[in-house]
């Protein structure tokens with residue numbers, strides 16, 4: 327991990343390039359799949375976006391074991407204890423600061439990946455005409471579940487950026503996070 331000290335602030339290399347490319351490609355392919363979901367005319371684009379999502383999620387599942395330090399699942403695997411501890415710190419008005427994903431954000435990430443797997447596998451089954459009504463219901467439910475978590479995820483990113491006075495979106499673009507030295511536990 328790279329650390330750059332500048333006065334009272336520290337710059338940390340948090341998100342590696344593959345994680346950032348994964349993230350923004352996931353955003354683009356999810357948006358494309360969602361927008362084209364109801365259109366017969368745009369069905370090919372919907373299917374291509376779905377296969378892209380499936381490929382990206384497969385990559386991320388592997389990267390969670392061999393990727394950069396902050397991208398590994400072992401680094402941010404949430405437990406009931408860490409999630410409750412984090413939520414309590416929010417309620418007390420003294421939120422814990424995490425350099426990588428915070429425990430509540432980590433829950434959203436695992437839910438996104440889980441819904442993503444369910445949506446793409448059931449989408450493939452619907453496209454191949456197997457599984458009938460059950461797969462159709464699963465496909466719609468998983469896709470809507472993913473959208474609900476995406477909205478919570480975006481709200482969480484905004485609130486967390488505000489609480490910690492750090493630009494998390496910029497960090498997901500550049501890979502670097504700037505944080506006050508006394509608030510960083512590396």
Ligand code: HEM
Nearest residue numbers: 345349352353356426427428431435438476483494495498
């Ligand atoms: C424009 C909307 C979005 C913004 C601004 C955004 C921003 C971010 C940021 C800042 C992080 C890092 C959070 C942290 O510091 O802990 C993150 C992580 C993540 N986001 Fe988003 N996000 C957006 C949309 C989405 C969508 C649509 C999806 C899924 C379809 C998604 C899936 C993820 C995942 C899976 C991660 C974890 C990254 C990893 O460790 O691989 N995001 N997002």
